[in-house]
Amino acid sequence: MSDTVDALVPFAPDRPKTRLSDALDTAERREFAGAMLSDVLAALRAADFSPRLLTTEATGRDVPETVDDRPLTEAVNAALADHDPSPESPLAVVMSDLALATPRAFARLRRDGDDAGDVVIAPGRGGGTNALLVRHPEFRVDYHGASYLDHLRVARRVGASVREVDSRRLATDIDERDDLTEVLLAGDGAARDWLRDAGFRLDAGDGRVSVERTRE
Amino acid sequence: MSDTVDALVPFAPDRPKTRLSDALDTAERREFAGAMLSDVLAALRAADFSPRLLTTEATGRDVPETVDDRPLTEAVNAALADHDPSPESPLAVVMSDLALATPRAFARLRRDGDDAGDVVIAPGRGGGTNALLVRHPEFRVDYHGASYLDHLRVARRVGASVREVDSRRLATDIDERDDLTEVLLAGDGAARDWLRDAGFRLDAGDGRVSVERTRE
Numbered sequence: 001m002s003d004t005v006d007a008l009v010p011f012a013p014d015r016p017k018t019r020l021s022d023a024l025d026t027a028e029r030r031e032f033a034g035a036m037l038s039d040v041l042a043a044l045r046a047a048d049f050s051p052r053l054l055t056t057e058a059t060g061r062d063v064p065e066t067v068d069d070r071p072l073t074e075a076v077n078a079a080l081a082d083h084d085p086s087p088e089s090p091l092a093v094v095m096s097d098l099a100l101a102t103p104r105a106f107a108r109l110r111r112d113g114d115d116a117g118d119v120v121i122a123p124g125r126g127g128g129t130n131a132l133l134v135r136h137p138e139f140r141v142d143y144h145g146a147s148y149l150d151h152l153r154v155a156r157r158v159g160a161s162v163r164e165v166d167s168r169r170l171a172t173d174i175d176e177r178d179d180l181t182e183v184l185l186a187g188d189g190a191a192r193d194w195l196r197d198a199g200f201r202l203d204a205g206d207g208r209v210s211v212e213r214t215r216e
Numbered sequence: 217m218s219d220t221v222d223a224l225v226p227f228a229p230d231r232p233k234t235r236l237s238d239a240l241d242t243a244e245r246r247e248f249a250g251a252m253l254s255d256v257l258a259a260l261r262a263a264d265f266s267p268r269l270l271t272t273e274a275t276g277r278d279v280p281e282t283v284d285d286r287p288l289t290e291a292v293n294a295a296l297a298d299h300d301p302s303p304e305s306p307l308a309v310v311m312s313d314l315a316l317a318t319p320r321a322f323a324r325l326r327r328d329g330d331d332a333g334d335v336v337i338a339p340g341r342g343g344g345t346n347a348l349l350v351r352h353p354e355f356r357v358d359y360h361g362a363s364y365l366d367h368l369r370v371a372r373r374v375g376a377s378v379r380e381v382d383s384r385r386l387a388t389d390i391d392e393r394d395d396l397t398e399v400l401l402a403g404d405g406a407a408r409d410w411l412r413d414a415g416f417r418l419d420a421g422d423g424r425v426s427v428e429r430t431r432e
Contacts, residue, residue: 105382123384125341126394127401127418127425145420148401166321168339168387175424178342185343185364202343204361208391209343 005110005133007049007092008079010072011037012056017097023177023213024198032194036174037061037096039189046103047110049092054079073143080141085134087116093132093141095124099183099191100169108165109133117163119155122170123148131170136160180211221326221349223265223308224295226288227253228272233313239393239429240414248410252390253277253312255405262319263326265308270295289359296357301350303332309348309357311340315399315407316385324381325349333379335371338386339364347386352376396427 016029024032041063044051053065054075068075076093083091092109109120109131119139124130127146138158142150155162172182174191183192184202195211203212232245240248257279260267269281270291284291292309299307308325310317325336325347335355340346343362354374358366371378388398390407399408400418415431 102382123402125384125388126397127420146401146418146425166318166385167382168341168384169382171384171387172341181342185362186339202362204343209362 004048004050005090005092006083007044007051007094008054008076009037009040009044009051009094009096010054010076011059011096012072013059014056017175019175020177020180023180023211028198032191032198033097035190035194036099039187039191040094040096040098040101042189043101043103043106044092044094047106049094049106049110051094073141076143077140080134080139084137085139086137087118087135090133090135093134095130095173097174098130098170098172099174099189100172100186102169105167105169106131108167109170115163118160119151120163120165121148121151122165122167124171124173128173130173131165177211181209184211185209220264220266221306221308222299223260223267223310224270224292225253225256225260225267225310225312226270226292227275227312229275230272233391235391236393236396239396239427244414248407248414249313251406251410252315255403255407256310256312256314256317258405259317259319259322260308260310263322265310265322265326267310289357292359293356296350296355300353301355302353303334303351306349306351309350311346311389313390314346314386314388315390315405316388316402318385321383321385322347324383325386331379334376335367336379336381337364337367338381338383340387340389344389346389347381393427397425400427401425 016033020029041051051063053063055065055067056069058067059065085091110133118136120133121129122131127148129147129151139154139160152162174183180195180200183195199214200211201214203210232249236245257267267279269279271281271283272285274283275281301307326349334352336349337345338347343364345363345367355376356370368378390399396411396416399411415429416427417430419426419428
């Protein structure tokens with residue numbers, strides 16, 4: 001169980017988080033995306049994963065990387081085919097914007113035992129697939145649309161058992177302005193610090209909590 | 217561990233889910249809120265909780281109920297004072313709109329052991345507190361604003377240890393039109409069936425999944 005598990009982290013430094021453009025300019029989005037990636041890599045390592053970036057261009061970061069500028073689904077499927085996952089050699093695929101993820105949350109992906117799952121899925125809000133752990137050689141991804149449902153179908157087709165990880169921290173990918181609230185509420189790493197330094201604060205107001213920016 | 221644990225479920229039949237008014241009319245919101253409540257009660261019972269409604273008016277449902285028309289925070293605090301929670305006699309407080317909740321998710325609230333927690337919190341999206349389990353006699357609630365942060369503060373003030381339950385299913389309360397997507401994606405009970413019967417379908421479109429209504 002203490003063997004490290006390889007984890008692929010897709011990253012697109014050339015297209016940083018466009019849906020945050022009403023909250024952050026391009027240079028800021030690039031910095032913030034980098035801070036979230038740092039948090040994800042640190043939490044993965046603390047949970048005994050061995051992360052590798054799957055990046056659209058070289059990053060210069062101190063982490064192994066594979067450069068592949070094809071669309072996400074194709075690039076991940078090429079990496080899955082190359083790795084040839086099995087129970088002895090699983091491969092995780094983890095999104096780089098899970099700013100709330102903790103080592104404990106990631107550790108739930110790699111649980112051993114009879115019900116470990118040939119494919120382990122941590123679904124995201126809106127039908128996405130925020131983290132996967134694959135132990136079956138024939139499973140492939142499809143990140144278009146409601147990928148969570150597609151991945152259930154693919155698993156059924158290839159005869160792979162599925163285990164779902166019910167984690168709010170893994171379900172929360174940071175795509176839109178509203179999601180920044182979650183980072184300020186429950187993050188504790190570089191992404192939370194970056195937002196605070198950029199002047200973002202929680203605004204409790206009357207109803208649901210949101211973010212405000214006190215300075216540019 | 218197989219002893220049942222009392223669970224208070226606040227419910228306001230007179231003010232059904234006003235933030236869903238762009239998706240459902242008043243009568244529909246009342247029906248849908250009732251379907252979600254049925255799912256929550258069934259999942260609680262299956263996880264060995266003994267639910268009691270804390271309702272603003274009598275419901276006629278086949279479940280014990282306390283009628284209290286005061287605001288949520290006051291009514292829950294009166295019930296906490298009355299129950300006098302302890303490790304031997306905890307009291308859970310569970311929102312009635314957790315349409316994705318499963319018995320397994322609720323069971324994580326009541327886990328025993330050294331790190332069981334004097335106060336167990338399942339935070340919701342946007343800083344809410346979707347489910348609580350209280351074992352400490354002095355803990356009180358405050359549901360205004362970012363209640364999750366407030367509850368951490370209250371616990372610290374009374375010297376109660378806190379355990380957080382990291383569950384997407386408990387974090388997803390159904391307040392707004394976008395939240396209906398989550399019910400169609402991951403629900404499997406009366407609320408999901410009600411939405412389907414009312415004509416709601418997933419719309420995968422190009423990007424994030426949403427709901428559309430195919431008939432009124």
